[in-house]
Amino acid sequence: MNSVGAKPTPDLNAIGQAGSGRGTQSWAFLALLAALVLVPLITTEYVTQVVVLPVLVLGLAGLGLNILTGYAGQISLGSGGFMAVGAYAAYVLAIHGGITFFPLTLLLAGVIAGLVGWVFGLPSIRIKGFYVMVTSLAAQFFFEWLFLKFPWFYNYGDVPTISLPPMGLFGLDINGSYVIKYYFTLAFVVALTWMASNLIKSHVGRNWMAIRDMDTAAGVIGIDSKKYKALAFTISAFYLGIAGALWGFIFLGTTSVGSFQIDRSFQILFIIIIGGMSSIRGNYIGAAFIFLLPLVIDYFAKTFIGDTVSPGVLSNFQKFLFGALIIIFLIKEPDGIDKLLRQLMGRVRRWGRKRA
């Protein structure tokens, strides 16, 4: 019932690669990291702030959902709600709590979101599958209502939007320049991704996957599925909360409930479907794909068709295209772009070996 990213057979291909492809993989990873560090130095402010940074943040959100859905097998449509919790928690901590050391604010906001996630994960002890999904929807709508209804959450302003007061970062102002924002985000995203990757390789990750593949069987071999499901909800919401705060304040600057509606939840879900369920890299690949495709479509529409296309038609076309892509990926490649890349790498490697 709740085996979302379950593979019918163990992925022998991937296991083999973990041994033989280790060197290549870590080289590729270091190269990518170096490229990401160089982004603000060699590209424009636009590319850094409007293209790369949001992809990193959405990828982090995707990672949060992937922990819950891809690894622990619990589907959720409440990602947007938990991102909102993170953003509003950070705001409340800064305004009402006076905590203006940004890394601390962010972590505490994540912890608060995690606790909220734990609460909304409680029903999963008794129920599963679609019923858990409904719980997550309840969270989504509840928070949309809560943050709009009580002015305390937006500091009794005239409009229900929030933006951070000057936040400290070892003497730097986080709202200062885009370069600071970018490096701060990059450092956070890399650290959190590294943590998630280690967590998934540990016994926690293996227990999650056992629950995902068949929770009855996992119970039989002595895995406390209640505990690990609750943990998955908590950690997932922790990641989503931090991603929400980064999205709201670092990328958007000024935000409101409108940035975290159910469309956001769908977007995060689409990121992990297209990028790859149960894959860490997949989140960032999916985020890049989902976030950049509309920009590319926009660009081509403007270049080749001109301004005759109304934005309404274009947005409907995008919607159509996204839906179609989701269906195509689910039918043809349920493991997402990540799997396609892995196959491509494997083919290149075999080809190289043949030549050598």
Next chain:
Amino acid sequence: MILFVETLIGGLLAGTMYSLVAIGFVLIFKASGVFNYSQGALLLFSALALVTFLEMGLSFWPAVLVTMVVMVILSIIIERVVLRPLANRNVMTLFMATLGLTYVIEGAAQGLMGSEVRLLDIGLEDNALFWGDILISEFDLIVACGAAVLVIALAIFFSKTRIGISLRAVADDAAAAQSIGININRIWQIVWAVAAVVGLISGMVWGARQGVAFSLSLVVLKALPVLIIGGFTSIMGAIVGGLLIGAGEALAETYLGPLVGGGITPWFAYVLALAFLFIRPVGLFGEYKVERV
């Protein structure tokens, strides 16, 4: 007291509109185990198509008929292109496919037929009727009667006709049904077509109520708690669940709303559903299943 009864009746009547949407879900879930998120999009598509045909100058009943034909063709295409390649995949994959389908249908519907709000006149007037001192909306009353007729028609279809009986056979055990020669793909097409027609009827009702626009598609989110309460596999459950949610929502907004500042309708149904989950996770009319390792 009058306020209470009025709220209750108003809520119950509004609840029949939720039931209509939920019935479309149950039909498809029963027959194919697909949790069809795109039911709301189908609703939007059918209502938009109907409005478009009416604007093209067709009179009411021919327009309904043409829309019905369009919806049946759409269902057959959906089965052929989306569901058949995904046969035997796990239920979550199928659910996510219907999410994608929702985007496709919404994009196509609004791209082809426009995304501005349009009025749909189905010839029902919304007069206030009085029963003693109690005010009842005529529109809601007629819709409720219509829903009752629809449910009876579906019940007859499922228990008396050949197609209906094979449909129940497929729902009971797809493999066994196939082995006695029932064409399972054909059954899926039929059930999606029936669900699309139910979608058309709910689209007409909702469209007449709140105008035909994108928000119709979100009606699907109202149907989920109904399903939780009624159970995913029971039409009876969908009806009772819809009534409960409708009544609960109306009463909560009237009596509980003022305490917390109002506007609680978007999530109250979900909280009600969650409370149900803790007491009876399979819903009022659902069946417990034994899982084997």
